[in-house]
Every structure is written in C-alpha cells, then in structure tokens.
Amino acid sequence: MAARRRDAALGLSLRLAWRNIWRQKRRTWLTALAMIFSNVLLVFMIALQFGSYEMMINNSLRLFIGQAQVQRAGYHDEQKMRLSIPDVADLAASIRRELPSLSAAARANAFVLLSSKDRSFATRIVGVEPAHEPGLSTIPGLVTEGRYLDDPTAAEIVIGSVMARNLKVATGDELTFLGSGRDGSFAAGVVTVAGIFNSGSADLDRSLAEVPLAYFQDAFTMAGAGHEIALSAGALDDVPAALEVLSTMLNEHQGLVVLDWNALMPGLKQAIQADMSSGWFMYGVLIILVAFSVLNTQLMSVLERTREFGVIMALGIKPRRLALLVLFETFLMAALGLLIGVLLGAAITGYFSTAGFAYPGMEDLGAKFNLPSVVYPSMDLFAILLGPSVVFVFCLLAAIYPALKLYGLKPVEAMGAV
Amino acid sequence: MKMPLSGMTRLAWRNLWRNYRRTLIMLLAIALGVWAMIFMTALMRGMVDDMVSQGVAALPGHVQVHAASYRDDPSITHSMPAPGQRLLEALESELVSAWATRIKVPAMISSEYENRGVLLLGVEPGDEIALGFDPDDIVEGRFLDSSEDSGIVIGEKLAQRLETRLGKRVAVMSQDPDNNIADRGFRVTGIFHAELENTEESVVYAGRDVVQAMLGVGSDISEVAVLGHDYREPGPLTEHIRAAVPDDFEVLPWPELDPYLGSMLKVMDGFVLVWMVVVFLALSFGLVNTLMMAVFERIREIGLMRALGMRPAVIVYQILMESLMLLALGLLAGNVLAVGTIVPLKDGIDVSVVAKGMEMMGASSVLFPVLSPADLVMANSVVIVLGIVTSLLPAWRAAQYQPVEALGRI
Numbered sequence: 093m094a095a096r097r098r099d100a101a102l103g104l105s106l107r108l109a110w111r112n113i114w115r116q117k118r119r120t121w122l123t124a125l126a127m128i129f130s131n132v133l134l135v136f137m138i139a140l141q142f143g144s145y146e147m148m149i150n151n152s153l154r155l156f157i158g159q160a161q162v163q164r165a166g167y168h169d170e171q172k173m174r175l176s177i178p179d180v181a182d183l184a185a186s187i188r189r190e191l192p193s194l195s196a197a198a199r200a201n202a203f204v205l206l207s208s209k210d211r212s213f214a215t216r217i218v219g220v221e222p223a224h225e226p227g228l229s230t231i232p233g234l235v236t237e238g239r240y241l242d243d244p245t246a247a248e249i250v251i252g253s254v255m256a257r258n259l260k261v262a263t264g265d266e267l268t269f270l271g272s273g274r275d276g277s278f279a280a281g282v283v284t285v286a287g288i289f290n291s292g293s294a295d296l297d298r299s300l301a302e303v304p305l306a307y308f309q310d311a312f313t314m315a316g317a318g319h320e321i322a323l324s325a326g327a328l329d330d331v332p333a334a335l336e337v338l339s340t341m342l343n344e345h346q347g348l349v350v351l352d353w354n355a356l357m358p359g360l361k362q363a364i365q366a367d368m369s370s371g372w373f374m375y376g377v378l379i380i381l382v383a384f385s386v387l388n389t390q391l392m393s394v395l396e397r398t399r400e401f402g403v404i405m406a407l408g409i410k411p412r413r414l415a416l417l418v419l420f421e422t423f424l425m426a427a428l429g430l431l432i433g434v435l436l437g438a439a440i441t442g443y444f445s446t447a448g449f450a451y452p453g454m455e456d457l458g459a460k461f462n463l464p465s466v467v468y469p470s471m472d473l474f475a476i477l478l479g480p481s482v483v484f485v486f487c488l489l490a491a492i493y494p495a496l497k498l499y500g501l502k503p504v505e506a507m508g509a510v
Numbered sequence: 511m512k513m514p515l516s517g518m519t520r521l522a523w524r525n526l527w528r529n530y531r532r533t534l535i536m537l538l539a540i541a542l543g544v545w546a547m548i549f550m551t552a553l554m555r556g557m558v559d560d561m562v563s564q565g566v567a568a569l570p571g572h573v574q575v576h577a578a579s580y581r582d583d584p585s586i587t588h589s590m591p592a593p594g595q596r597l598l599e600a601l602e603s604e605l606v607s608a609w610a611t612r613i614k615v616p617a618m619i620s621s622e623y624e625n626r627g628v629l630l631l632g633v634e635p636g637d638e639i640a641l642g643f644d645p646d647d648i649v650e651g652r653f654l655d656s657s658e659d660s661g662i663v664i665g666e667k668l669a670q671r672l673e674t675r676l677g678k679r680v681a682v683m684s685q686d687p688d689n690n691i692a693d694r695g696f697r698v699t700g701i702f703h704a705e706l707e708n709t710e711e712s713v714v715y716a717g718r719d720v721v722q723a724m725l726g727v728g729s730d731i732s733e734v735a736v737l738g739h740d741y742r743e744p745g746p747l748t749e750h751i752r753a754a755v756p757d758d759f760e761v762l763p764w765p766e767l768d769p770y771l772g773s774m775l776k777v778m779d780g781f782v783l784v785w786m787v788v789v790f791l792a793l794s795f796g797l798v799n800t801l802m803m804a805v806f807e808r809i810r811e812i813g814l815m816r817a818l819g820m821r822p823a824v825i826v827y828q829i830l831m832e833s834l835m836l837l838a839l840g841l842l843a844g845n846v847l848a849v850g851t852i853v854p855l856k857d858g859i860d861v862s863v864v865a866k867g868m869e870m871m872g873a874s875s876v877l878f879p880v881l882s883p884a885d886l887v888m889a890n891s892v893v894i895v896l897g898i899v900t901s902l903l904p905a906w907r908a909a910q911y912q913p914v915e916a917l918g919r920i
Contacts, residue, residue, distance in 0.1 A: 118802060119799055119802065119803065122795050122798055122799040122802070123795070123799065125795050126792065126795035126796060129791060129792065129795065130792055133788065170670065170671065171624075171671060172623070172624060172671075172673070173623070173624060202625075203618070203624070203625040203626050203627060204618075204625065205618040205625075205683055205691070207685070207689070207691070209689070210689050211583075211585055211685065211689065212616075212683075212684070212685040212689065212691065213616050213627065214616060214617060214618030214619075214625070214626070214627025214628065214683075215627050216627070257583075258583060258584075258585075260583075270683075270691075271625050272620070272624075272625060276622065276623065299627075358866040358867075359866035359867050359869055359870035360867070360870065361867070362863075362864035362865065362866045362867025362868070362870070363864070363866075363867035363868075363870045363871055364867065365863075365864050365867060366861065366864040366867045366868060366871070367867075369864075370550075370553070370554075373546075373550065374546075374550065374785065377542070377543070377546040377550075377789065377792075378788070378789070378792050380542060381539055381542065381543055381789070381792040381793055381796070382792060384535060384536075384538065384539035384542070384796060385539070385795055385796035385799065387535055388532055388535045388536060388539075388796055388799065388800060389799060391531060391532065391535065392529075392532060392803055395529075395531070396807070451777075459770075461870070
C-alpha cells in the first residue's frame with residue numbers, strides 16, 4: 093500500500109515536473125538546444141575520432157608490420173643483423189600449426205646499397221615467405237605492375253613505386269645489392285624486379301624492398317635464421333589472448349620475445365593518446381558550458397517560483413519533495429536533450445559512416461599517419477553514447493545547487509516574495 | 511523622452527546586477543569559454559610552432575634552391591653550380607639572415623658490423639651553424655671545423671645502431687654522376703643528439719669539400735638553403751631569390767618543400783577559428799537565455815518606458831548595452847585567467863609520456879604554449895561580434911512590446 097502510494101506520488105511529481113518545464117517554453121527549448129548542440133557535436137566528433145584511430149592502427153599494421161612480432165630480445169631496439177631467430181621458417185610453421193587462429197610469416201632484414209643501371213640507394217631489404225606474406229601484409233595485393241614473389245628461392249625482388257622511380261627501373265630490370273651478411277662477410281647479388289607495389293604510404297613506397305626468404309638467407313649467410321615472425325590475429329582485440337598462448341609456447345626458445353603492435357610502433361598509440369587528450373579537453377569545456385546553462389536556467393526557475401514554493405510549503409510539503417521536483421525537471425530537460433541530441437547525432441554519424449567524411453585540406457596530414465583522405469566515423473554504440481551520457485550527468489549535477497536552495501526557504505517569507 | 515547616453519549606460523549597468531546570481535553564473539560561463547578558447551589555442555599554436563621550427567631546422571631554411579629535377583630525383587646527377595655573382599648579391603640582401611650551400615645525397619654508411627642508409631650532408635660548418643645547427647647538440651667529440659674537415663658527425667642513435675663510437679672509422683658509399691660507386695672512409699669526430707630520433711638515425715654531416723672530392727663533382731652543390739627572418743612570411747624572400755637565379759632552377763618556400771608542415775599550419779589556422787566559434791555557440795544559448803529572461807521579467811517596466819515616450823531604438827540600445835557589459839566583463843575575466851594560466855607554463859609542459867607520438871607528429875616532448883596577440887584579438891572579436899549579433903534577438907523582442915499591452919502583463 094505504502095509502496096503504491098509512493099509510486100503514485102512519484103508519478104505525480106514527474107507529471108508536475110513535465111508541466112513545469114513547459115511553463116517557460118522558450119527557456120526550456122534554449123536550454124535543451126544547448127544540450128542538443130553539444131550532444132550532436134560530441135556524438136559526431138567522438139565517432140569520427142574513434143573511426144580515424146581505428147583506421148590509423150589498421151592501415152599502419154596491416155600494410156606491413158603486423159599486429160605483433162616474435163623477435164630476439166633487443167632486436168627491435170638495435171636492429172642488429174646477428175640478433176636473429178634460428179630456423180625461423182620452421183618456428184613460423186609450428187606457430188601456424190599450434191595456433192591456427194594466428195597468421196604467421198617469417199622475415200629477415202638487411203640494409204644494403206641497391207643499384208640499378210643509373211642509380212644507387214641505400215635501403216632496407218626484407219626476406220619474406222611468398223606463400224605466407226599475403227596473410228599478414230596487404231603489400232602483395234597492392235602490386236600494380238608485374239606480380240608478387242612466388243618462388244621461395246628465386247633471385248627476384250618486389251619494390252615500392254617511389255623506389256622504382258628513384259632507381260629508374262621497371263619490372264624485368266635487374267638490380268644489384270651490396271651489403272654484409274650475418275657473419276660480417278661481404279654479401280652481394282643480382283635480382284630481377286618482379287613487381288612494383290603502390291601502398292599509398294610514402295614511407296613504405298620509398299623504402300621497402302622484398303625478396304624471397306630462402307634466397308635472402310643464402311645471400312646473407314643466414315643459415316636458416318631470420319629476424320622476425322610477423323603475426324596477425326584478424327581482429328585487434330583478439331591479439332592479447334593469442335599472444336598469451338604464444339608466449340608460453342615460446343618458453344622453450346631462450347631469448348625470444350613477443351612484441352605487440354604498441355611495442356612495435358609506440359609512436360602510433362602515443363600519437364592517439366596525445367590527440368585524445370586534446371579532444372577530451374575540448375569536450376570537457378563544451379560539457380561544462382552546457383552545465384552552466386542548465387544551472388542558470390534551473391536557478392532562475394527556482395527563484396521566480398519562490399512565492400509558489402512558499403505556498404506549497406505552507407501547505408505542509410517537505411523541501412525534499414520540492415528539491416526532487418527540481419531534479420525531475422532537470423532530468424526531463426536533460427533527457428529531452430539527450431534523446432534529440434543522440435538521434436540527430438547518430439543520424440549525421442550514420443550518414444557519414446557510409447558516405448565517408450573528408451577533412452578538407454588535410455590529405456597531407458592524413459598521409460603521415462596512413463589515413464586515407466576519406467574517414468568513416470565508427471558507428472559504435474559506446475562512441476555514440478559516451479559524450480551525451482556525460483552531458484546528462486553533468487546537467488543533473490548542475491541542478492543540485494538550485495535544488496539545495498529550497499532547503500533554506502522559509503514559507504512565510506517566501507510567500508511575501510514577488 | 512530623451513535620456514542622455516550616460517544615463518542609459520548607468521541603467522544598463524544597474525539592470526545587470528538586479529539578478530546578481532544569474533549575471534555571475536553567466537560571467538563565469540563566458541570567462542571559462544574565453545579561457546578555453548585562448549588556452550587551447552596557445553597550446554596548439556605552441557605545438558605547431560614547434561613542429562614548424564623543427565621542420566625548418568631539418569630542411570633547413572625558409573627557402574631552398576635546387577636544380578629543377580633534384581627534388582624528384584635527389585641524386586648527385588642533379589646538382590647545380592655554386593652560387594654565381596647574381597645569386598651571391600641577392601643573398602647579401604637584408605631579407606636573408608643566413609644561407610649555406612650543401613651537398614645532400616642518399617648514401618650508405620657502414621661500420622665493421624652494420625650498414626644503414628642515410629642522408630649524407632656535405633656542409634660548411636660555420637654556415638650550417640648560422641642556419642640553425644646548434645653546436646651544443648654535439649654530445650661527444652666536436653662538430654666539423656671546416657668544409658675540408660675529413661671527419662664525419664653522426665647521430666647518437668645511428669652510432670648505437672652501427673655499434674661504432676667516437677674516433678672509429680666508418681665507410682660511406684654513394685654514387686658519383688656516372689653511377690659508379692664512390693666511397694671513402696671517415697673518422698667519427700662528433701656525435702650529435704637531436705630532438706627527433708629519426709634525425710639522429712638518418713642524417714650525417716661531413717665537410718662539403720671532402721664530399722665534393724669523393725663524388726667528383728668539382729664545386730657543384732645540391733642546394734642552397736636560405737634562412738629569412740620570419741617563417742610565416744617566406745613569400746618575399748622566395749621572390750627575391752627566384753629573381754636572382756636562372757629559370758631552370760627551382761626556388762621553393764618551406765611550405766612547399768614540406769607539404770605536411772605547410773598544411774599543418776593552414777589546418778591550425780582553420781581549427782582555431784572553428785574551435786572559437788564552437789565554444790561561442792555553446793555559450794550563446796546561455797547568453798540568449800539570460801537576456802531573454804532579463805527582458806521577460808521587465809516587460810511591465812519596458813511598457814512603462816515606452817508609454818512615457820521612449821523610442822524602441824533606445825530599448826534595443828539598452829539591452830545591447832547590458833549584453834555588451836556582460837560580455838566585456840566575461841572577456842576581461844577570461845583573458846586575465848588565460849594569461850594567468852599560460853604565463854606560468856612558459857617553461858613548457860612536459861608531455862614526454864607521449865614523446866613517441868609527438869615525434870610521429872614532428873613535435874618535441876616539451877610543449878611551450880604560445881600566446882599570440884593575433885589569437886587573443888581573434889578570440890575577443892569572435893565573442894564581442896557574435897555576442898552582439900546573438901543579443902539582437904532578445905533586444906529586438908523587447909522593443910516589439912506594445913506599451914499598453916505590456917503594462918497589463920504581470
């Protein structure tokens with residue numbers, strides 16, 4: 093019985109609150125508009141941010157690096173030829189066998205002077221497994237001239253488009269490389285350009301050259317060793333679990349470590365963090381400004397009803413009920429702002445998540461972070477609701493001060509107020 | 511009825527404080543908004559300034575002269591003769607603060623253990639320092655002492671990668687104009703530290719004359735780098751230099767030499783305005799609301815004034831005056847707050863937790879906020895101009911009330 097009466101009272105309070113907020117239509121709409129404005133902005137900006145980060149990470153990792161790599165401890169930092177993994181292809185094969193969810197491909201790296209008939213450039217040359225590389229890197233699919241490597245022992249090379257232009261070579265031409273092998277001996281060879289890729293990443297197009305791993309091992313006296321096993325688990329979220337299994341498996345191989353993408357490319361995550369913190373600062377300012385707007389509106393609405401509240405209190409209603417009423421009013425107003433803001437924001441985000449959003453004039457900036465010129469905001473429930481929910485909470489917090497003012501109200505004095 | 515302007519102004523001021531709570535909250539909101547506009551802009555400006563100055567130091571110079579095809583194919587075959595009489599005269603101009611001629615070619619450097627690809631710079635050390643190379647960045651040994659110095663100066667990171675150190679020998683290989691391998695041994699005479707790790711790893715300095723002899727190019731050079739006085743205005747300097755070289759040379763200002771930096775600066779300017787307008791819009795709802803309430807609770811009063819013969823224009827003026835005072839007070843507080851928070855940060859904000867990320871963007875790990883007068887003026891004008899525009903609506907509404915009708919309203 094008591095519970096039902098409480099429910100009824102609650103319903104009444106809600107209804108009363110709803111009517112009250114429409115007593116000053118213009119003011120309510122203006123306050124709600126402030127919320128809608130910031131909600132729409134937050135929904136779109138956060139979704140765009142998350143979308144760009146996802147693309148930055150995926151594009152950077154999928155092109156070549158992979159989501160994780162097995163290396164000898166210290167290799168990542170020092171990149172020394174002799175910090176190698178023995179029988180690297182066998183280890184990669186056993187990883188593929190034991191952990192079917194992972195793609196794995198063995199690689200080896202060397203720095204050489206690569207010369208064509210007319211030009212010479214110092215560059216990195218990578219030995220890859222032609223059969224397994226496509227599972228990890230998008231480079232094989234981005235070959236625009238000629239073909240990707242297919243024979244694991246052939247003296248063939250695939251190079252980036254900028255490197256091809258710099259060296260003034262086309263497919264079928266020969267290149268000579270000059271470097272040193274793992275034991276410090278002189279390493280040299282002649283390879284035929286099998287294909288030229290165009291990855292869109294100026295850095296890779298200028299500096300990446302791939303030859304078959306077995307040929308590489310032969311030319312650089314690697315004796316079956318390599319430098320890294322690139323890994324990919326498909327979705328980025330699945331990586332940590334797979335790596336855990338992998339590191340127990342690697343226990344028997346002394347000195348090998350698994351590095352995840354964050355360890356391989358610390359700049360990427362930190363660039364995202366730096367960008368995020370400036371984003372949060374801006375969102376925070378917007379949210380606080382909206383909260384001020386709500387605070388002002390609710391304070392006014394309490395002050396102008398002093399007389400009315402005095403009468404009600406004289407009739408025996410407790411200040412707690414009135415304070416609750418003010419909170420309800422704010423709640424309804426904030427809910428209105430949330431609903432319209434999220435719907436409108438989601439509609440705009442939804443449109444751009446299929447049509448794509450182009451930052452005008454930012455192509456050069458995007459290219460630096462492997463971002464294409466068109467970005468698709470992420471239509472993720474979390475990204476969409478994050479901003480508006482914080483706005484909602486802050487609006488309710490802003491109503492606390494006006495609501496508290498009611499506790500100090502003296503009925504007789506209040507009734508005398510104009 | 512005529513009322514002197516000072517009277518109107520006094521009235522507006524008093525009206526503003528009739529409801530001091532409301533005015534204070536609005537003032538707080540405006541001050542916070544203005545603070546955020548200026549503070550955020552100062553941080554961004556600081557970061558971009560840093561990126562540009564790092565970028566200009568790496569190029570180096572505000573303007574560079576190359577043989578026409580050098581940038582497309584940065585090989586020694588596309589070198590140019592040392593500056594002739596006309597260019598030398600042009601470089602005497604007061605537009606130029608420093609200049610240098612350099613050889614810049616891709617090369618391979620090898621120690622007994624490792625090889626790396628690098629950019630080999632053949633420089634005249636004095637000119638290089640004038641262009642911005644800081645001798646204090648040498649952490650071991652010394653910088654080159656002349657363009658005939660037979661030593662080489664490499665970065666800390668490169669030394670680590672090559673497993674070499676001060677006093678050891680390294681071999682440098684590049685190609686000569688006939689595509690023969692040109693190589694030479696150098697002794698490491700200095701090791702430098704750079705803000706960006708990438709620079710440490712990929713740039714080495716050797717004496718210009720020594721590199722010219724090694725490549726067999728006589729007195730030819732790859733580029734002339736020219737430093738002006740203000741990186742924001744490379745235009746006049748570019749024109750000045752361009753007029754002094756043959757047409758088949760390419761003379762480009764830094765935003766074109768490094769399009770990433772160029773567009774960064776442009777995007778930054780656009781971003782500042784967008785950010786200020788967005789903050790203002792978030793504020794504007796509260797501003798309109800406050801003024802609307804002020805008008806609404808004064809309808810009777812306004813009706814009376816109108817009945818006594820006050821013209822609608824005067825009512826508009828009075829409301830606008832009230833708004834202007836509110837905005838001006840808010841701006842004052844916001845500016846003071848912004849300057850008060852930025853000045854103590856002039857020694858920089860340590861953002862080394864995201865150092866690698868900043869490096870990826872081309873900025874260093876200490877952020878120096880830059881309070882530019884132009885940004886201050888922009889923030890204040892955005893608030894005043896848009897503020898007045900937004901206040902027109904409530905003011906106009908106030909002037910619309912018919913005296914008799916308004917007097918009857920409670």
